[in-house]
Amino acid sequence: MDNKVNGFFYSGNMVGSEPDYGLAENFVRTAEAFANTTYQSVYIIDYFRKNFLYVSPNPLFLCGLSAEEVKNMGYQFYIDYVPDDEVEMLLEINRARFSFINNIPTAEKKNYTISYDFHIINGRERILINHKLTALACQPDGAVWLGLSVVSLSTHSEAGHVTMHCRYTAYYSIYNLSSHMWEKHSAPVLNETEKAILTLSIQGMTINAIAQHIHLAVDSVKTARRRLYDKLKVNNIAEAISYAINYKLI
Numbered sequence: 001m002d003n004k005v006n007g008f009f010y011s012g013n014m015v016g017s018e019p020d021y022g023l024a025e026n027f028v029r030t031a032e033a034f035a036n037t038t039y040q041s042v043y044i045i046d047y048f049r050k051n052f053l054y055v056s057p058n059p060l061f062l063c064g065l066s067a068e069e070v071k072n073m074g075y076q077f078y079i080d081y082v083p084d085d086e087v088e089m090l091l092e093i094n095r096a097r098f099s100f101i102n103n104i105p106t107a108e109k110k111n112y113t114i115s116y117d118f119h120i121i122n123g124r125e126r127i128l129i130n131h132k133l134t135a136l137a138c139q140p141d142g143a144v145w146l147g148l149s150v151v152s153l154s155t156h157s158e159a160g161h162v163t164m165h166c167r168y169t170a171y172y173s174i175y176n177l178s179s180h181m182w183e184k185h186s187a188p189v190l191n192e193t194e195k196a197i198l199t200l201s202i203q204g205m206t207i208n209a210i211a212q213h214i215h216l217a218v219d220s221v222k223t224a225r226r227r228l229y230d231k232l233k234v235n236n237i238a239e240a241i242s243y244a245i246n247y248k249l250i
Contacts, residue, residue: 005075006173009090010098015048015143027136027146032153044145053146061129061151063122084157086118089177093162096175100164100182106142109135115246116162117154130154155242165247172247190249194228197221198244204233
């Protein structure tokens with residue numbers, strides 16, 4: 001196996017004995033059903049065999065290949081179709097992720113999801129995508145056997161944005177690619193006007209329509225939206241919606 005490919009399989013997460021692949025088939029059937037309902041792409045990563053157990057047939061994220069071809073390539077797909085500097089970034093993120101979750105009790109590992117952005121190269125086009133990755137099945141000793149990855153188009157303009165979120169807490173961690181450290185943050189709290197702006201924007205409403213719907217002046221809605229952007233540290237409504245959904249603020 002290529003050394004870079006092998007780098008995606010952290011030495012601190014060794015799956016010692018062969019897992020129950022009969023159980024794995026149930027996960028694959030579930031992933032197939034989920035993939036039928038979304039434009040997002042779904043991967044199941046097998047950390048014992050060091051390959052992909054499942055890749056959904058979404059052409060947007062396959063760089064001209066079939067799902068079966070990407071499945072057979074495994075992590076070589078990233079070596080071949082991600083810019084070299086970002087491959088190095090992915091290897092660092094992978095190490096940081098496992099270093100983080102190795103300190104989490106086995107029963108709680110499935111509560112943690114890491115999110116990050118990077119480019120894939122499809123011909124002459126560079127597509128910025130977002131990966132969300134969580135543990136799907138763990139061994140009794142805590143080693144992660146299967147991981148579930150959901151891929152979508154990124155709402156950011158550059159690679160990075162590495163965050164770790166636990167679904168039962170009001171905190172999340174950001175991985176700083178410069179200091180190589182995790183930084184803990186409190187999730188922002190939205191007021192009712194901010195939640196309404198987000199939910200109505202998801203429905204496609206304009207500022208004027210939102211103002212009419214929640215009985216506020218248009219200028220008041222614009223001010224509330226600017227404050228929302230500042231609170232979430234985003235630049236536009238698409239980023240705000242993505243942030244709010246990712247961190248389950250709405």
